[in-house]
Amino acid sequence: xxxxxxxxxxxxxxxxxxxxxxxxxxxxxxxxxxxxxxxxxxxxxxxxxxxxxxxxxxxxxxxxxxxxxxxxxxxxxxxxxxxxxxxxxxxxxxxxxxxxxxxxxxx
Amino acid sequence: xxxxxxxxxxxxxxxxxxxxxxxxxxxxxxxxxxxxxxxxxxxxxxxxxxxxxxxxxxxxxxxxxxxxxxxxxxxxxxxxxxxxxxxxxxxxxxxxxxxxxxxxxxxxxxxxxxxxxxxx
Numbered sequence: 159x160x161x162x163x164x165x166x167x168x169x170x171x172x173x174x175x176x177x178x179x180x181x182x183x184x185x186x187x188x189x190x191x192x193x194x195x196x197x198x199x200x201x202x203x204x205x206x207x208x209x210x211x212x213x214x215x216x217x218x219x220x221x222x223x224x225x226x227x228x229x230x231x232x233x234x235x236x237x238x239x240x241x242x243x244x245x246x247x248x249x250x251x252x253x254x255x256x257x258x259x260x261x262x263x264x265x
Numbered sequence: 266x267x268x269x270x271x272x273x274x275x276x277x278x279x280x281x282x283x284x285x286x287x288x289x290x291x292x293x294x295x296x297x298x299x300x301x302x303x304x305x306x307x308x309x310x311x312x313x314x315x316x317x318x319x320x321x322x323x324x325x326x327x328x329x330x331x332x333x334x335x336x337x338x339x340x341x342x343x344x345x346x347x348x349x350x351x352x353x354x355x356x357x358x359x360x361x362x363x364x365x366x367x368x369x370x371x372x373x374x375x376x377x378x379x380x381x382x383x384x385x
Contacts, residue, residue, distance in 0.1 A: 159327075192371035194310075201360055201375035202302075202310065213373060245310055249370045253326045254312040 160185045160248050164257035170265040171236055179231040179260045181246035186226050190250040193222055193231045196259075197242045205244075206231065236262075267291040267374040269361045274379030281351050281383075287344040287361030287376060294342040298364030300372055301335065301346050303357035303381075313359070314346065315369035324369060329355075351383045 161184040171177045181191065189209040194202040204213040206222035209229055219234040233240055241264050246257040273285040287299070301313040314335040315324045323335050334347040344361055358380050362372030 190370070196310075201377055202372075203375070204371060204373045207365065207371045207373075247310075247312070247371060252324050254315070254369070256310045256312065259309045 159253055160187070160251060160255050162246055162248055162255050162257035164244075164246060164260045166260060167258070168261045168263060170263050172265045173236050173238060175236055175265075177233040177236055177240075177262055179233075179244055179262070181224075181229040181231070181257050183227045183229075183248055183250075185250070187229075187248050187250040189225050190248060191222075191224070191229050192247045192249065194245045194247065195240075195242045196245065202245065233262075238264075267363060269363060269374060269376035271359065271361045271376045271379040274359065274381045276382045276384065277351050278385050279352060279383055282347070282349045283351065283381060285346040285348065285359055285361075285379060285381070289342045289344065289361075289363070292363065294337075295339040296367060298367060298369040299335075299337060299344045300362045300364060300369060301344075302360045302362050302372065302375075303355075304360070304378075305354075305357045308357075311357075315364070316344070317369065318364075318367035322368075348381070351381075353383050355381060356383050357381060 163182045191209045193206040196202040210222045270288045300315045316335045332350045358378040360378045361376040363374040365373040
């Protein structure tokens with residue numbers, strides 16, 4: 159099983175600043191990685207797939223990068239609606255697995 | 266507009282069974298893989314099971330293999346999860362999630378989830 163490790167567990171950032179979230183895989187994934195956002199009481203929402211492709215309707219301030227085993231989600235200028243929990247997910251091999259999540263909170 | 270509406274959750278005793286359903290609309294159901302993802306209370310996400318667009322390929326997490334069965338009915342545009350031999354650790358919100366292609370990869374649309382509670 160591919161273990162996904164996200165860091166940090168919690169990230170405190172002020173609105174308007176940049177946030178950088180990391181995700182590391184225990185095996186090489188190529189670019190088969192997705193990022194999701196989840197707000198309290200809501201279902202997850204797809205942000206990024208193929209490591210760097212924004213999903214439909216996702217603002218340009220969200221960007222993904224990386225390949226192999228190291229991946230990054232960057233939010234360039236945080237808006238109030240961006241404070242949430244973020245998960246990475248690998249789909250390179252079954253079982254598909256998620257990271258444990260990074261909580262992005264207001265500083 | 267893509268819509269996924271789960272139903273069938275509820276309270277069940279350990280060892281019991283439940284069948285979850287997910288009614289899909291707003292896209293060509295028979296062309297997309299479908300998935301179940303769960304989230305235990307206060308915990309992260311766990312990918313539980315996937316089924317290819319044709320229904321010919323299915324995948325299960327080790328935690329549910331042999332107990333859960335995923336299926337789909339293209340005439341009803343509905344995804345199912347038959348859950349047998351339920352355990353306390355199966356307690357979670359179960360999300361139905363649409364795949365972006367005919368093969369399970371990532372999930373581009375999610376339902377609002379249905380809560381399954383396993384307790385005596």
